[in-house]
Amino acid sequence: MQQPKLGLITPNELALFLDYYELTSTKADFDHGNEAVVTQEYFVRQLPFGGYLIAAGLEQVIAFILNLRFEEKDLGWLEATSGPDFKDGFLDFLMNFKFSGYIYAVPEGTVVFPNEPIINVTGPTLEVQLLETYLLNVMNFQSLVATKTVRMVDIAEHRTIVDFGARRAHGRDAAVLAARAAYLAGATGTSLVLAGKMWGIPYIGTMPHAFIMNRPNELQAFREYAESFPHNAILLVDTYDSIEGVNNAIIIGKELRERGHRLQGIRLDSGDLVSLSKKSREILDKAGFEDVKIFVSSDLDEYRIEEIIREGAPIDGFGVGTRLVTGANFNSITREGGPSALPGVYKLVERIGKDGHPIPKTKLSTDKVLLPYRKQVHRHSDEDGNFHRDTVSRWDEPIADAEPLLIPIIEKGRTVYGFPDLEESRKYCQSQLTRLPKPYRLLADTPIYPVKLSPQLEKVSKVA
Amino acid sequence: MQQPKLGLITPNELALFLDYYELTSTKADFDHGNEAVVTQEYFVRQLPFGGYLIAAGLEQVIAFILNLRFEEKDLGWLEATSGPDFKDGFLDFLMNFKFSGYIYAVPEGTVVFPNEPIINVTGPTLEVQLLETYLLNVMNFQSLVATKTVRMVDIAEHRTIVDFGARRAHGRDAAVLAARAAYLAGATGTSLVLAGKMWGIPYIGTMPHAFIMNRPNELQAFREYAESFPHNAILLVDTYDSIEGVNNAIIIGKELRERGHRLQGIRLDSGDLVSLSKKSREILDKAGFEDVKIFVSSDLDEYRIEEIIREGAPIDGFGVGTRLVTGANFNSITREGGPSALPGVYKLVERIGKDGHPIPKTKLSTDKVLLPYRKQVHRHSDEDGNFHRDTVSRWDEPIADAEPLLIPIIEKGRTVYGFPDLEESRKYCQSQLTRLPKPYRLLADTPIYPVKLSPQLEKVSKVA
Numbered sequence: 001m002q003q004p005k006l007g008l009i010t011p012n013e014l015a016l017f018l019d020y021y022e023l024t025s026t027k028a029d030f031d032h033g034n035e036a037v038v039t040q041e042y043f044v045r046q047l048p049f050g051g052y053l054i055a056a057g058l059e060q061v062i063a064f065i066l067n068l069r070f071e072e073k074d075l076g077w078l079e080a081t082s083g084p085d086f087k088d089g090f091l092d093f094l095m096n097f098k099f100s101g102y103i104y105a106v107p108e109g110t111v112v113f114p115n116e117p118i119i120n121v122t123g124p125t126l127e128v129q130l131l132e133t134y135l136l137n138v139m140n141f142q143s144l145v146a147t148k149t150v151r152m153v154d155i156a157e158h159r160t161i162v163d164f165g166a167r168r169a170h171g172r173d174a175a176v177l178a179a180r181a182a183y184l185a186g187a188t189g190t191s192l193v194l195a196g197k198m199w200g201i202p203y204i205g206t207m208p209h210a211f212i213m214n215r216p217n218e219l220q221a222f223r224e225y226a227e228s229f230p231h232n233a234i235l236l237v238d239t240y241d242s243i244e245g246v247n248n249a250i251i252i253g254k255e256l257r258e259r260g261h262r263l264q265g266i267r268l269d270s271g272d273l274v275s276l277s278k279k280s281r282e283i284l285d286k287a288g289f290e291d292v293k294i295f296v297s298s299d300l301d302e303y304r305i306e307e308i309i310r311e312g313a314p315i316d317g318f319g320v321g322t323r324l325v326t327g328a329n330f331n332s333i334t335r336e337g338g339p340s341a342l343p344g345v346y347k348l349v350e351r352i353g354k355d356g357h358p359i360p361k362t363k364l365s366t367d368k369v370l371l372p373y374r375k376q377v378h379r380h381s382d383e384d385g386n387f388h389r390d391t392v393s394r395w396d397e398p399i400a401d402a403e404p405l406l407i408p409i410i411e412k413g414r415t416v417y418g419f420p421d422l423e424e425s426r427k428y429c430q431s432q433l434t435r436l437p438k439p440y441r442l443l444a445d446t447p448i449y450p451v452k453l454s455p456q457l458e459k460v461s462k463v464a
Numbered sequence: 465m466q467q468p469k470l471g472l473i474t475p476n477e478l479a480l481f482l483d484y485y486e487l488t489s490t491k492a493d494f495d496h497g498n499e500a501v502v503t504q505e506y507f508v509r510q511l512p513f514g515g516y517l518i519a520a521g522l523e524q525v526i527a528f529i530l531n532l533r534f535e536e537k538d539l540g541w542l543e544a545t546s547g548p549d550f551k552d553g554f555l556d557f558l559m560n561f562k563f564s565g566y567i568y569a570v571p572e573g574t575v576v577f578p579n580e581p582i583i584n585v586t587g588p589t590l591e592v593q594l595l596e597t598y599l600l601n602v603m604n605f606q607s608l609v610a611t612k613t614v615r616m617v618d619i620a621e622h623r624t625i626v627d628f629g630a631r632r633a634h635g636r637d638a639a640v641l642a643a644r645a646a647y648l649a650g651a652t653g654t655s656l657v658l659a660g661k662m663w664g665i666p667y668i669g670t671m672p673h674a675f676i677m678n679r680p681n682e683l684q685a686f687r688e689y690a691e692s693f694p695h696n697a698i699l700l701v702d703t704y705d706s707i708e709g710v711n712n713a714i715i716i717g718k719e720l721r722e723r724g725h726r727l728q729g730i731r732l733d734s735g736d737l738v739s740l741s742k743k744s745r746e747i748l749d750k751a752g753f754e755d756v757k758i759f760v761s762s763d764l765d766e767y768r769i770e771e772i773i774r775e776g777a778p779i780d781g782f783g784v785g786t787r788l789v790t791g792a793n794f795n796s797i798t799r800e801g802g803p804s805a806l807p808g809v810y811k812l813v814e815r816i817g818k819d820g821h822p823i824p825k826t827k828l829s830t831d832k833v834l835l836p837y838r839k840q841v842h843r844h845s846d847e848d849g850n851f852h853r854d855t856v857s858r859w860d861e862p863i864a865d866a867e868p869l870l871i872p873i874i875e876k877g878r879t880v881y882g883f884p885d886l887e888e889s890r891k892y893c894q895s896q897l898t899r900l901p902k903p904y905r906l907l908a909d910t911p912i913y914p915v916k917l918s919p920q921l922e923k924v925s926k927v928a
Binding site for chain 2: 002003004005006007008009010011013014016017018019020021022023024025027028029031032034036038040059060062063064066067074077078081082083084085125129132133134136137138140141164166167168169170171172173174175176177178180191192193194196197198199203204205206207208209210211213214215224225227228229230231232270322323325326327328329330335336337338339340341342343347348351361362368415419421
């Protein structure tokens with residue numbers, strides 16, 4: 001018998017957010033004096049959907065690395081529970097741990113492609129390998145959600161996309177991180193109040209079905225809601241009969257007008273959203289409520305949104321839940337899918353030899369791509385600023401007429417990057433998207449964006 | 465320009481973990497003096513896979529409810545950001561909020577079926593509706609992962625299942641909650657050290673490929689690792705050539721023996737796991753290492769594990785990542801899938817009328833099932849204790865020869881339940897699984913477990 005535990009992670013214990021093999025291999029390195037300088041690289045070999053990725057999560061990665069300290073009591077716990085092989089020396093090393101290396105990364109909101117380095121981390125192997133699990137966890141999830149969201153935002157054009165997914169997110173952190181990634185990617189806001197507070201993003205909501213079912217009838221429920229929220233009433237019309245619901249909303253709209261207010265909108269949450277939205281628009285317009293907006297929700301994703309828009313539904317905004325916050329790898333039209341995860345990896349690509357020269361690292365047992373050496377991505381744009389092609393090169397290899405994408409974030413363990421706020425990242429992400437030519441943003445028959453290897457990389461990849 | 469933020473949720477701000485519509489509808493209830501006593505129910509209409517569900521997450525739900533308080537500064541923020549309609553009276557109500565109602569639920573680890581109540585919450589509507597988003601978030605995710613894991617544990621029989629998924633989990637909380645749910649469901653442990661600390665569960669690990677690539681050759685890497693971990697070396701053999709790796713592991717196994725230790729195991733992480741494990745076993749046995757275990761990982765789930773076992777692979781344990789921590793709704797054999805989420809809902813089912821009599825609540829606009837009234841689930845078992853069928857009844861309706869599944873957790877706002885520790889819940893979950901007859905646990909052609917309505921519910925559901 002025990003008190004129930006919330007189980008929220010505290011910042012102080014976050015240093016233990018690592019897979020045990022990171023600790024064992026670091027200890028073996030420590031025991032054998034392996035203090036080689038290495039580079040490990042975060043990249044994604046294969047995308048779960050579409051042809052491009054929006055990088056997101058860097059801020060939470062850097063905050064972690066800058067504050068990465070092992071607490072004495074956590075090390076005591078580790079010593080007590082990890083078996084007979086952990087010794088004092090290594091625990092002392094952990095006690096004094098502080099990242100001293102270099103991090104280069106693309107800013108959050110950048111469009112990237114498979115096999116391109118997104119973050120590279122250079123420093124003593126003893127330090128670099130301890131970052132793996134956390135970096136992957138945060139980057140994989142936020143990049144997945146940002147990419148999923150930007151596809152919806154892109155398809156929806158001027159219509160709004162709102163994150164409604166907290167109830168289906170994978171735990172509490174997933175709900176607030178998904179709201180962040182979605183906003184960064186162009187969503188208008190979130191239903192989750194806490195996410196609004198944590199990230200300063202707009203939070204919005206209508207009413208639950210229970211609110212209506214809890215009253216003698218729908219009209220009374222709408223009326224009470226509008227009395228409490230004269231400035232901001234969006235009425236949920238589908239509890240009993242959606243068209244009857246729209247008629248009730250019009251009655252309330254008139255009452256609000258008489259009091260000098262106006263009905264903001266209605267929301268459809270079930271049924272055939274195309275025909276219901278058309279009929280609703282017609283009824284609203286006929287009653288003189290051209291300014292009342294129509295919001296919809298109900299198992300939406302980019303494929304459904306495209307279909308709904310193509311069929312001419314007069315919808316002003318989409319509330320998207322499950323498929324946004326899980327970054328669902330699922331095509332609701334073809335019913336094909338896979339696990340909802342971004343399989344990004346963090347791999348050793350280079351080690352500085354005793355003579356100071358870099359030694360390329362690549363794994364040979366499978367046919368998986370692993371480009372050796374510390375690398376840079378160069379983006380070539382056309383005269384209008386549209387992305388034309390990328391060149392992946394060795395870190396210091398000069399590439400003409402292109403913009404290097406990875407920029408300095410941490411040098412010698414200290415931040416050298418002014419973190420933009422979320423609004424700035426959001427604008428940057430939108431500008432990235434507009435520079436990516438339309439064909440690469442299609443939901444089907446997407447061409448592959450050209451990513452070439454530099455002359456120096458071409459040479460080594462042929463050898464491997 | 466700002467300091468980078470970790471964005472971890474603190475317990476004090478958790479009251480804001482709600483969708484905004486919960487606040488707006490509660491305010492409208494408050495404004496109109498709606499203090500009716502209601503029951504809302506957590507249940508799942510449709511399972512993403514299989515025919516049964518393992519309920520998990522109750523402990524984190526109850527910890528939240530018992531500690532649910534709005535901080536003054538959070539209410540100040542709410543007042544400042546939520547528009548002109550929030551008034552003092554309602555903010556005072558939130559300031560003094562404390563849950564005063566009743567919660568009945570099935571213990572964590574219980575086998576349940578679609579449309580059965582898993583948690584019911586009874587109390588003033590002003591309180592009950594504020595719990596929705598958090599309850600759904602935590603129950604949906606942990607139940608999803610527990611259910612996914614128990615299927616693997618069941619198929620794997622005596623072989624171990626270990627959670628390797630932190631890097632693909634949806635944020636930091638998802639990684640520790642998934643490790644908890646997986647352990648509850650019978651996994652042997654987790655790779656995530658922090659989850660080990662938070663929940664007291666075994667954490668385990670081998671070595672990363674980078675550790676090997678960072679050294680002149682594999683044999684030296686194995687040797688250094690074994691020197692550092694003589695009591696607990698599991699060698700990753702697939703960096704270059706898996707069979708060569710096994711031969712190197714044997715050399716190290718002999719060296720460990722000479723020092724009075726023993727090699728624990730090898731791990732295969734790529735390639736044809738069936739043929740490689742057979743060949744590895746043969747080589748190990750021939751060299752006198754019958755006691756060295758073979759662990760595998762690489763895009764596993766219950767379908768792949770079943771296939772691997774059916775083909776006679778001599779594997780002792782499976783490390784499962786992505787498809788465990790995301791509760792992937794994806795069949796790796798048929799390639800069919802859907803979003804990785806459990807679509808559990810929290811619905812109003814009953815309101816106590818002014819005369820003290822319960823009024824059934826059901827939503828009529830769609831064909832989705834919503835059984836009215838506060839309810840109980842009764843489980844009928846055969847003489848051997850095997851689950852035979854369930855009856856869902858009204859709360860107080862007597863059902864003979866059956867065990868009621870929902871038990872008192874909170875009464876009048878206070879805990880009346882002695883929370884078991886995770887080990888106890890794990891044992892209970894295993895005992896539940898053994899009582900569920902084999903046909904219901906098959907991965908394909910699973911029959912539907914009989915869930916009947918009680919006479920009283922049958923009557924009202926016909927009326928509706």
